[in-house]
Amino acid sequence: xxxxxxxxxxxxxxxxxxxxxxxxxxxxxxxxxxxxxxxxxxxxxxxxxxxxxxxxxxxxxxxxxxxxxxxxxxxxxxxxxxxxxxxxxxxxxxxxxxxxxxxxxxxxxxxxxxxxxxxxxxxxxxxxxxxxxxxxxxxxxxxxxxxxxxxxxxxxxxxxxxxxxxxxxxxxxxxxxxxxxxxxxxxxxxxxxxxxxxxxxxxxxxxxxxxxxxxxxxxxxxxxxxxxxxxxxxxxxxxxxxxxxxxxxxxxxxxxxxxxxxxxxxxxxxxxxxxxxxxxxxxxxxxxxxxxxxxxxxxxxxxxxxxxxxxxxxxxxxxxxxxxxxxxxxxxxxxxxxxxxxxxxxxxxxxxxxxxxxxxxxxxxxxxxxxxxxxxxxxxxxxxxxxxx
Amino acid sequence: xxxxxxxxxxxxxxxxxxxxxxxxxxxxxxxxxxxxxxxxxxxxxxxxxxxxxxxxxxxxxxxxxxxxxxxxxxxxxxxxxxxxxxxxxxxxxxxxxxxxxxxxxxxxxxxxxxxxxxxxxxxxxxxxxxxxxxxxxxxxxxxxxxxxxxxxxxxxxxxxxxxxxxxxxxxxxxxxxxxxxxxxxxxxxxxxxxxxxxxxxxxxxxxxxxxxxxxxxxxxxxxxxxxxxxxxxxxxxxxxxxxxxxxxxxxxxxxxxxxxxxxxxxxxxxxxxxxxxxxxxxxxxxxxxxxxxxxxxxxxxxxxxxxxxxxxxxxxxxxxxxxxxxxxxxxxxxxxxxxxxxxxxxxxxxxxxxxxxxxxxxxxxxxxxxxxxxxxxxxxxxxxxxxxx
Numbered sequence: 001x002x003x004x005x006x007x008x009x010x011x012x013x014x015x016x017x018x019x020x021x022x023x024x025x026x027x028x029x030x031x032x033x034x035x036x037x038x039x040x041x042x043x044x045x046x047x048x049x050x051x052x053x054x055x056x057x058x059x060x061x062x063x064x065x066x067x068x069x070x071x072x073x074x075x076x077x078x079x080x081x082x083x084x085x086x087x088x089x090x091x092x093x094x095x096x097x098x099x100x101x102x103x104x105x106x107x108x109x110x111x112x113x114x115x116x117x118x119x120x121x122x123x124x125x126x127x128x129x130x131x132x133x134x135x136x137x138x139x140x141x142x143x144x145x146x147x148x149x150x151x152x153x154x155x156x157x158x159x160x161x162x163x164x165x166x167x168x169x170x171x172x173x174x175x176x177x178x179x180x181x182x183x184x185x186x187x188x189x190x191x192x193x194x195x196x197x198x199x200x201x202x203x204x205x206x207x208x209x210x211x212x213x214x215x216x217x218x219x220x221x222x223x224x225x226x227x228x229x230x231x232x233x234x235x236x237x238x239x240x241x242x243x244x245x246x247x248x249x250x251x252x253x254x255x256x257x258x259x260x261x262x263x264x265x266x267x268x269x270x271x272x273x274x275x276x277x278x279x280x281x282x283x284x285x286x287x288x289x290x291x292x293x294x295x296x297x298x299x300x301x302x303x304x305x306x307x308x309x310x311x312x313x314x315x316x317x318x319x320x321x322x323x324x325x326x327x328x329x330x331x332x333x334x335x336x337x338x339x340x341x342x343x344x345x346x347x348x349x350x351x352x353x354x355x356x357x358x359x360x361x362x363x364x365x366x367x368x369x370x371x372x373x374x375x376x377x378x379x380x381x382x383x384x385x386x387x388x389x
Numbered sequence: 390x391x392x393x394x395x396x397x398x399x400x401x402x403x404x405x406x407x408x409x410x411x412x413x414x415x416x417x418x419x420x421x422x423x424x425x426x427x428x429x430x431x432x433x434x435x436x437x438x439x440x441x442x443x444x445x446x447x448x449x450x451x452x453x454x455x456x457x458x459x460x461x462x463x464x465x466x467x468x469x470x471x472x473x474x475x476x477x478x479x480x481x482x483x484x485x486x487x488x489x490x491x492x493x494x495x496x497x498x499x500x501x502x503x504x505x506x507x508x509x510x511x512x513x514x515x516x517x518x519x520x521x522x523x524x525x526x527x528x529x530x531x532x533x534x535x536x537x538x539x540x541x542x543x544x545x546x547x548x549x550x551x552x553x554x555x556x557x558x559x560x561x562x563x564x565x566x567x568x569x570x571x572x573x574x575x576x577x578x579x580x581x582x583x584x585x586x587x588x589x590x591x592x593x594x595x596x597x598x599x600x601x602x603x604x605x606x607x608x609x610x611x612x613x614x615x616x617x618x619x620x621x622x623x624x625x626x627x628x629x630x631x632x633x634x635x636x637x638x639x640x641x642x643x644x645x646x647x648x649x650x651x652x653x654x655x656x657x658x659x660x661x662x663x664x665x666x667x668x669x670x671x672x673x674x675x676x677x678x679x680x681x682x683x684x685x686x687x688x689x690x691x692x693x694x695x696x697x698x699x700x701x702x703x704x705x706x707x708x709x710x711x712x713x714x715x716x717x718x719x720x721x722x723x724x725x726x727x728x729x730x731x732x733x734x735x736x737x738x739x740x741x742x743x744x745x746x747x748x749x750x751x752x753x754x755x756x757x758x759x760x761x762x763x764x765x766x767x768x769x770x771x772x773x774x775x776x777x778x
Contacts, residue, residue, distance in 0.1 A: 041563075043465045043556045071469075072459040075569045076432045080460075080550050083472035083606030084613070120613040157556060161469050162610070167432045167546060167573055169609050169642060171617055174430075180464045184556055202598055209593030211611045217472030218607035220558050221551070222600045224473070224509040228560055253558060 012059025015052055015124060015177070017131035019062035022388075024048070024139070026067075031144055034152065038185040045182035046140035046154070050132050053163070054122045056173040063132060065139060068180065074165035078172040084162030085217040086115035089330045090284075091153040092137055092181075092384060095374030098147040100137060100384040102156075103372050105130050107284045111215060112158060118214040120171035121160045129158060136179055137384045144181070151373060155184040155331075187331065188365075190236060193338025193351050194327060196251055197235040198310060199226055205240040205250065206279050212249075213278040220253070227252065237327070239310075239340055242279055246310040249279050251337065254329030255286035258313060259301070259360050261321040267302050268323070270360060274305040285328040288380065289364050296367070301360065310342050317347045324358030325349045334365040401448025404441055404513060404566070406520035408451035411777075413437070413528070415456070420533055423541065426572040434571035435529035435543070439521050442552070443511045445562040452521060454528060457569060463554035467561040473551030474606040475504035478719045479673075480542040481526055481570075481773060484763030487536040489526060489773040491545075492761050494519050496673045500604060501547060507603040509560035510549045518547060525568055526773045533570070540762060544573040544719075576720065577754075579625065582727025582740055583716060585640055586624040587699060588615055594629040594639065595668050601638075602667040609642070616641065626716070628699075628729055631668055635699040638668050640726070643718030644675035647702060648690070648749050650710040656691050657712070659749060663694040674717040677769065678753050685756070690749065699731050706736045713747030714738045723754040 025047045037044055045068045052063040078084040088108040093101050109126035116123045133156060145154045158179045162172030199205065203226045205219070206212020212219060226238050237252030248256055250273075257272045270293055273280050294303050316322040325337035336357035340347040352358040357365070371378040414436045426433055434457045441452040467473040477497040482490045498515035505512045522545060534543045547568045551561030588594065592615045594608070595601020601608060615627050626641030637645055639662075646661045659682055662669050683692050705711040714726035725746035729736040741747040746754070760767040 042554045045465060049464060068464070070461040070463050073462050074459050075438060075457070075548070075567055076434060076546070076571065078610075079469060080474055080548060081476050081546070081606055082609035082613075083474065084610040085469055085472065087470050118614065119610050120617065155556065157465070157470075159464070159469060165431045167544065167571065169613060169616070171613050178464055182465065182556065204596060204598030207593060207596040207599065209591055210596065210599075216611065217470055218611050220471035221467075221473040221508050222605065222607050224471075224558060224560050225507065227558070228509065 012057065015060040015063065015128045017063060017128045017135065020050070020132065020135055021062055021064045023064060023066040028143070032183070034149075037183040043182045043184065045180050046144045048136060048140055049178055049180045050136050051176065051178040054175045054177065065135060071176070073163060076165040076167050078162035078164050078166065081167065082162070082169055083216070083218045084119055084121055084172050085160065086112065086119050086121065086215055087157055087159040087217070088112045088215060090156045091330060092141060092145065092156060093153045093372040094145045094147070094149050094151065096150045097374045098150070099374055100141050100145065100386060101372060101374060101381040102133065102137075102384060104284050104288065104380045105133060105382065107287065108158070111282065112160070115214040115216055116160055118211055119216045119218075121162055121175050124158070124160060124177050132179060133158070134384055136181060138386050138388050140181060141384060142386050154181050156181050184331065188333035188335045190335055193336040193349070193357070194236045194251075195234065195339040196237055196239040196337055196341070197230040197233060198246070198340065198342040199238050199240045200229070204242065207242070208277050208279065212280055213275070213282060215281065235341065241310055247273065247307045248310055248313065249273050250281065251327040252332070254327040254332040255280065255283045257289070257326050257328065258308070258316070258322065259324040259358060260316045261323065262302070263316070263321070268300060269302040269304055271304045271306065271308050274307065283329055285330060285333070285368070288368060289328055289334070292364060292367050293360070297360065297363070313340065314342065314345065314347055317349065322347070322349055324352070324361050326357070326361040326364075334361060334368060336361045401446065404449040404452065404517045406452060406517045406524065409439070409521065409524055410451055410453045412453060412455040417532070421572070423538075427574040432571045432573065434569050435533045437525060437529055438567055438569045439525050440565065440567040443564045443566065454524060460565070462552060465554040465556050467551035467553050467555065470556065471551070471558055472605070472607045473508055473510060473561050474549065475501065475508050475510060475604055476546055476548040476606070477501045477604060479545045480719060481530060481534065481545060482542045482761040483534045483536070483538050483540065485539045486763045487539070488763055489530050489534065489775060490761060490763060490770040491522065491526075491773060493673050493677065493769045494522060494771070496676065497547070500671065501549070504603040504605055505549055507600055508605045508607075510551055510564050513547070513549060513566050521568060522547070523773055525570060527775050527777050529570060530773060531775050543570050545570050573720065577722035577724045579724055582725040582738070582746070583626065583640075584624045584728040585626055585628040585726055585730070586619040586622060587635070587729065587731040588627050588629045589618070593631065596631070597666050597668065601669055602664070602671060604670065624730065630699055636662065636696045637699055637702065638662050639670065640716040641721070643716040643721040644669065644672045645726075646678070646715050646717065647697070647705070647711065648713040648747060649705040650712065651691070652705070652710070655710075657689060658691040658693055660693045660695065660697050663696065672718055674719060674722070674757070677757060678717055678723070681753060681756050682749070686749065686752070702729065703731065703734065703736055706738070711736075711738055713741070713750050715746070715750040715753075723750060723757060725750045
């Protein structure tokens with residue numbers, strides 16, 4: 001029997017949300033009006049953040065809820081040199097009933113564990129993570145996403161970084177876990193639909209044997225150079241192709257879908273890239289779209305996770321078989337894609353009878369929105385208690 | 390004509406080493422004895438660092454030389470989420486004549502510019518970088534690498550990180566450049582030579598269209614998981630293979646060479662992976678080895694930069710044609726490789742007549758050491774003035 005009160009701790013301590021120490025902000029800040037909340041160069045975060053530190057010998061510190069502010073990081077810290085960092089992205093949704101909800105957070109928590117393992121950081125227990133997100137929302141939710149703002153959301157960013165101050169390339173022996181929340185722009189309402197530019201021949205986002213499936217920093221920074229070029233040419237995102245055949249993988253940081261009439265038997269089919277080669281992120285929205293479509297449209301629509309190439313998309317468009325395309329993710333929600341440019345060739349994608357989005361795209365967006373914002377009761381949405389525990 | 394003293398600056402300011410502001414440490418620390426300088430979990434750095442901040446609108450701040458200590462970084466900073474970070478690694482060498490030298494720093498400076506561009510960070514002017522490294526060495530060199538420590542070195546780490554506090558994936562509009570110096574262990578004297586384990590089938594370090602040629606953080610953290618496995622099995626580094634044929638690319642973070650008798654004509658040949666597909670780092674030590682061998686051993690040794698596979702190495706070993714292998718880099722200097730394990734098959738590599746290293750390995754190590762430590766005069770080594778400018 002070991003006692004944790006002994007001076008010498010025999011085993012590293014687990015992360016324990018029940019030990020959360022509250023230090024509330026002395027001077028809470030004003031909440032910006034919605035029009036300007038995402039207008040500046042800086043992401044506006046809420047009054048508080050949650051933070052816990054880890055060392056290989058002592059394990060996790062008691063987590064702290066404290067005022068949002070700068071971190072003190074040594075110049076030789078692993079995260080600043082070797083990208084020992086990973087994160088999650090999720091949202092809290094203010095419902096039409098005034099309640100605050102989170103969406104399938106257990107999948108974000110599980111994915112963060114996988115990402116931590118891939119990048120050699122300590123894992124964060126899934127249950128503790130979920131409790132800590134709830135704790136932060138309980139404190140900052142009512143003020144930063146008030147009851148009367150139905151249909152709005154806050155973005156939540158759990159993050160793990162390696163902090164060991166050592167220039168050797170190695171698994172960090174100290175780390176930090178923190179959760180911040182703030183405003184990010186709503187980007188799913190793109191007038192005329194999203195325009196994608198396929199990745200240039202000399203740029204590959206992820207590769208078999210790499211880490212494209214993990215939400216590690218190393219997937220993001222290196223992609224910016226291509227995204228900037230796309231933006232300069234008037235496109236919203238890069239459609240990342242893979243391999244000599246140009247398999248369609250991800251659109252920016254979101255999962256990419258097409259709906260077409262299948263060549264040959266003309267079966268209406270929803271297609272998206274598979275997870276098994278670990279090139280793409282196992283998105284929570286992707287997963288949810290597939291599950292909803294299987295459940296609710298399975299009779300009329302075949303659902304296929306397989307490799308598909310840009311030339312198949314071009315061929316379907318040329319033959320009038322391409323019906324819809326959309327991109328999904330926590331940031332992009334469900335956004336219709338209307339246009340893809342590949343090596344100077346333009347693919348136009350139908351946008352449905354009202355010209356806003358196709359039928360499947362619209363149904364998915366509606367169904368998911370109903371779940372997230374409490375229009376329907378559903379097991380995927382969890383109401384957040386906004387009273388401090 | 391614009392005046393920089395105007396309140397409204399028309400153009401972002403360039404980095405200007407001549408504006409360096411000195412704030413010396415009030416309580417300089419003790420220099421550890423050489424035996425313990427690399428023994429702890431933390432890299433021991435010198436008393437000072439150099440730091441400059443950048444913003445897209447105002448450009449570079451005046452650089453500061455100030456006490457080494459923690460950085461204040463916002464939790465939403467780009468470098469902590471998206472690996473917008475890159476660095477250089479070089480050494481200052483204390484010569485047998487008591488002088489301090491740096492080695493071909495202009496190549497590190499040029500590579501840092503390339504890395505900054507690849508990871509969407511502002512570039513650091515090469516001349517200014519070189520002047521700032523000299524300035525830091527002038528202040529900390531005499532104390533941290535005293536004149537009587539001939540044959541010792543300090544490690545220098547110029548670093549650029551994205552600091553914009555914004556959760557969007559984009560080119561950072563603010564950044565920080567800093568230079569730190571400290572002790573890293575001497576690793577080139579491996580008793581019996583270095584042992585390499587080839588990368589597992591499901592792990593690829595870099596890929597065509599990626600960023601393996603740039604010194605960005607994203608190349609390092611994701612490789613740790615494989616290196617740890619190699620270490621657990623008693624190997625020093627991973628030999629990273631690429632593609633279905635198993636091309637030999639890098640050994641850990643260093644460039645990999647073999648010397649063999651060529652199949653067929655038995656010509657003695659030095660072979661290393663090429664730069665053109667951008668899989669590997671354009672190492673300063675790699676470049677220097679190739680140049681020295683071309684100049685001094687060109688008559689007896691053919692020098693070839695080409696793709697070569699692990700099966701070619703296995704075949705050469707089996708036929709008694711494999712003569713030497715070594716790994717080179719700033720960290721590893723020139724280290725003989727004695728053993729490679731590939732999928733359970735062991736390749737033994739000759740270690741020369743004295744059993745320490747082969748002839749070419751030994752010559753290169755001697756020649757480079759002579760240049761770095763002032764045993765000979767050479768244009769590649771630059772003496773550092775240790776008087777503050």
